[in-house]
Amino acid sequence: MTAPILDVIGLTMKFGGIRALDGLDLRVRQGEIAALIGPNGAGKTTFFNCVTGICKPTSGQIHLHPPGGNAVRLNGLAPHKVTQAGMARTFQNIRLFPEMTVLENVMIGRHCRTKAGLLGAIFRDKRTRQEEQETAARSFALLEKTGLAASADELAKNLPYGAQRKLEIARALATEPLLLLLDEPAAGMNPQETAELDSLICAIRDEGISILLIEHDMKLVMSLADHIFVMDYGRKIAEGKPEEVRRCPEVIRAYLGDEAES
Numbered sequence: 532m533t534a535p536i537l538d539v540i541g542l543t544m545k546f547g548g549i550r551a552l553d554g555l556d557l558r559v560r561q562g563e564i565a566a567l568i569g570p571n572g573a574g575k576t577t578f579f580n581c582v583t584g585i586c587k588p589t590s591g592q593i594h595l596h597p598p599g600g601n602a603v604r605l606n607g608l609a610p611h612k613v614t615q616a617g618m619a620r621t622f623q624n625i626r627l628f629p630e631m632t633v634l635e636n637v638m639i640g641r642h643c644r645t646k647a648g649l650l651g652a653i654f655r656d657k658r659t660r661q662e663e664q665e666t667a668a669r670s671f672a673l674l675e676k677t678g679l680a681a682s683a684d685e686l687a688k689n690l691p692y693g694a695q696r697k698l699e700i701a702r703a704l705a706t707e708p709l710l711l712l713l714d715e716p717a718a719g720m721n722p723q724e725t726a727e728l729d730s731l732i733c734a735i736r737d738e739g740i741s742i743l744l745i746e747h748d749m750k751l752v753m754s755l756a757d758h759i760f761v762m763d764y765g766r767k768i769a770e771g772k773p774e775e776v777r778r779c780p781e782v783i784r785a786y787l788g789d790e791a792e793s
């Protein structure tokens with residue numbers, strides 16, 4: 532079996548009396564597209580928040596396994612350290628810099644991989660300028676990959692909704708992740724945008740980046756995912772290949788409903 536890229540054991544997150552996550556075990560394998568599904572309020576976004584350092588979990592262990600490197604314990608790391616370790620994410624509620632251009636939004640993502648310090652930024656020495664040019668070139672290449680190159684100089688706020696979602700993905704890719712977490716990337720997209728997203732996610736995986744995606748669009752999940760985790764009430768109620776999960780009675784009852792038959 533392929534080695535894990537993300538290994539989560541016994542993850543629990545309490546908000547007051549609510550257990551948003553309740554002893555969750557979850558392992559994403561290198562090079563796969565995994566999907567996390569479950570009804571609203573199941574704890575999916577909380578899971579992303581805990582593994583990316585935005586929420587501090589009540590208990591549990593989170594490890595990232597860079598291929599060929601040592602495991603990195605992510606518990607207690609600040610979000611930017613988690614990004615540096617190799618995990619990037621997009622948000623269910625889009626978080627772009629609306630007054631900056633599309634290209635600048637991606638360049639910000641590169642920041643965690645560049646070296647120029649404060650002095651470099653103030654005095655703009657040769658190395659800093661060179662690095663900035665490289666950053667712009669790499670960021671533009673990501674806009675080409677995500678189909679946004681023609682909008683590079685527009686303000687992010689003026690992009691249509693589907694394009695803003697793609698821009699979030701471009702920005703996440705700019706951090707050079709090993710594992711990319713996508714929180715409902717198809718939400719608000721029309722069928723054509725969703726089809727483009729499907730190809731984009733496959734292309735990202737083909738470059739060797741592992742993916743964990745939260746998504747309600749079952750057609751997209753069933754076509755993309757190598758492995759599916761199903762959550763309800765903060766727990767994992769099932770996992771397996773799409774065809775296994777689709778047949779699982781608990782899943783049909785808790786979540787898939789009639790969609791499982793279609």
Ligand SMILES: Nc1ncnc2c1ncn2[C@@H]1O[C@H](COP(=O)(O)OP(=O)(O)O)[C@@H](O)[C@H]1O
Binds near residue numbers: 549570572575576577
């Ligand atoms: N910051 C927070 N403070 C209090 N409760 C929260 C917070 N974030 C999430 N929750 C609660 O945790 C539960 C899971 O929410 P969430 O992770 O957003 O679910 P999902 O993404 O699966 O729809 C919900 O009951 C939600 O109200």
Ligand SMILES: [Mg+2]
Binds near residue numbers: 577623
């Ligand atoms: Mg959510």
